[in-house]
Amino acid sequence: MAEPGAAASAGRLLAMGVTGTVLALVAVLLLRTATFPEPDELRGWGRTGASRIPAQFSEAERTAMKEALKEAIQMPTVSFSSENINTTALAEFGEHIRKVFPFLFSTSFIQHEVVEQYSHLFTIHGSDPKLEPYMLLAHIDVVPAPNDGWEVPPFSGLERDGFIYGRGTIDNKNSAMAILQAMELLLRRNYVPQRSFYISLGHDEEVSGTYGAQKIAALLESRGIELSFIIDEGGYIMDDFIPGFEKPFAWISVSEKGGMNLMLQVDSDPGHSSMPPKETSIGILAAAVSRILEKSPATNAMVRTTVALTMFNSGIKVNVIPPTAQATINLRIHPAQTVPEVLEIVRNVVADDRVRYHVLNAFDPLPLSPHDNEAFGYQLLKRTIRDVFPEVTAVVPGICVGNTDARHYTNISKGLYRFNPIALNPQSFKSFHGLNEKISIQAYETQVAFLFELIQNADTEKVPRPHSAEHEL
Ligand SMILES: N[C@@H](Cc1ccccc1)C(=O)O
Ligand SMILES: CCCCCC(=O)O
Ligand SMILES: [Zn+2]
Numbered sequence: 001m002a003e004p005g006a007a008a009s010a011g012r013l014l015a016m017g018v019t020g021t022v023l024a025l026v027a028v029l030l031l032r033t034a035t036f037p038e039p040d041e042l043r044g045w046g047r048t049g050a051s052r053i054p055a056q057f058s059e060a061e062r063t064a065m066k067e068a069l070k071e072a073i074q075m076p077t078v079s080f081s082s083e084n085i086n087t088t089a090l091a092e093f094g095e096h097i098r099k100v101f102p103f104l105f106s107t108s109f110i111q112h113e114v115v116e117q118y119s120h121l122f123t124i125h126g127s128d129p130k131l132e133p134y135m136l137l138a139h140i141d142v143v144p145a146p147n148d149g150w151e152v153p154p155f156s157g158l159e160r161d162g163f164i165y166g167r168g169t170i171d172n173k174n175s176a177m178a179i180l181q182a183m184e185l186l187l188r189r190n191y192v193p194q195r196s197f198y199i200s201l202g203h204d205e206e207v208s209g210t211y212g213a214q215k216i217a218a219l220l221e222s223r224g225i226e227l228s229f230i231i232d233e234g235g236y237i238m239d240d241f242i243p244g245f246e247k248p249f250a251w252i253s254v255s256e257k258g259g260m261n262l263m264l265q266v267d268s269d270p271g272h273s274s275m276p277p278k279e280t281s282i283g284i285l286a287a288a289v290s291r292i293l294e295k296s297p298a299t300n301a302m303v304r305t306t307v308a309l310t311m312f313n314s315g316i317k318v319n320v321i322p323p324t325a326q327a328t329i330n331l332r333i334h335p336a337q338t339v340p341e342v343l344e345i346v347r348n349v350v351a352d353d354r355v356r357y358h359v360l361n362a363f364d365p366l367p368l369s370p371h372d373n374e375a376f377g378y379q380l381l382k383r384t385i386r387d388v389f390p391e392v393t394a395v396v397p398g399i400c401v402g403n404t405d406a407r408h409y410t411n412i413s414k415g416l417y418r419f420n421p422i423a424l425n426p427q428s429f430k431s432f433h434g435l436n437e438k439i440s441i442q443a444y445e446t447q448v449a450f451l452f453e454l455i456q457n458a459d460t461e462k463v464p465r466p467h468s469a470e471h472e473l
């Protein structure tokens with residue numbers, strides 16, 4: 001029989017073995033880094049003569065970035081109109097980023113400014129002033145989100161099945177936080193950029209950016225700043241969008257549609273509801289706008305102008321024939337058309353002289369940004385997409401079906417690109433301004449890694465010549 005001591009020592013050995021194994025496991029877990037595919041295709045892109053910093057984040061860094069996003073989602077930075085925004089939540093967001101990104105706010109070559117109280121402009125001074133600066137753009141405000149229909153409350157920031165749920169997780173707090181997070185991680189690794197760049201976070205994009213992006217664009221113009229390119233939301237990795245095309249493809253929006261909010265109005269004589277006329281203002285207007293809706297099915301948003309009837313107001317009392325009816329339609333104008341042309345089409349489709357038109361606001365489609373082989377911003381995105389998303393086989397230029405803050409910067413840049421490095425499918429597209437907006441933790445980490453790589457890639461002086469071309473010399 002084994003000595004009692006022996007038994008004890010065996011037990012101790014066993015315990016040590018178990019403990020050792022557990023410790024080893026814990027050590028692996030703690031030190032385990034999320035290793036994104038080391039992009040071997042980065043030849044030629046990135047800082048000259050400096051070693052590349054790999055996008056490898058520790059377990060602790062990954063936990064911290066996830067929690068920082070969740071906290072940001074919990075702040076209801078809702079914008080209802082240019083004058084009606086949640087200033088408390090916006091101020092809270094400003095405190096939050098100062099707390100979670102200490103390096104960003106304490107680095108000598110980074111300048112932070114608050115614009116119009118709630119927007120943020122970071123100027124990151126690169127070491128090579130010859131390189132033309134660029135801008136990374138995002139917005140921190142979100143559209144309203146009533147609780148009804150959500151699996152979890154829209155401002156809970158709850159984590160469920162590997163996803164973070166909440167309004168703003170893809171539109172567009174994910175980008176605002178990922179840009180700052182990527183820069184914070186680079187600074188922790190003693191990164192010093194060669195190419196200067198700006199980070200611009202608008203606080204009123206969803207109500208057209210008048211006090212955020214528009215003011216920042218004017219401020220930079222007053223300083224004589226010109227940008228090589230801008231990267232904003234509005235293009236994605238498209239999954240399952242084209243029947244029969246299994247592979248995901250990247251859609252970089254090199255333009256965005258024009259927009260028009262058009263109010264149609266019909267006036268008619270009020271009267272007693274007990275002696276109703278053949279048609280009331282409501283009936284006339286309803287028939288008019290339904291003719292418009294039949295003409296432009298929303299399914300082809302990417303290839304045509306779209307019309308959405310979003311507001312209909314009429315009636316003053318249940319027993320009074322309504323004196324007026326008003327319908328507001330929201331049009332997104334394809335670059336093949338102009339505001340006047342579309343207005344003329346609406347008039348011809350409605351074809352009813354009793355309808356009057358009020359253009360509430362309108363702007364033409366944006367010009368196409370350069371996307372040829374020499375277009376630095378476009379090629380930078382394309383290269384970084386290929387290296388971080390090896391499963392993406394095609395990168396295509398397209399038109400953003402919605403509108404973004406990027407349109408405010410045509411005064412200081414010709415290269416407006418709209419692309420967020422997240423994969424969306426038709427279901428997730430429906431959650432834009434809709435229900436159960438969410439982002440997977442993996443997708444958010446990859447978005448941070450993408451920006452971590454892109455910022456380093458941008459340190460390249462010009463688009464590297466293709467490898468094969470070098471052999472032709
Ligand atoms: N981006 C939002 C809000 C917006 C509307 C119009 C102009 C600019 C922004 C949208 O496309 O609906
Ligand atoms: C659809 C992509 C761009 C939408 C811009 C927005 O709603 O904030
Ligand atoms: Zn939006």
Ligand SMILES: [Zn+2]
Pocket residue numbers: 139171172205233
């Ligand atoms: Zn948005």
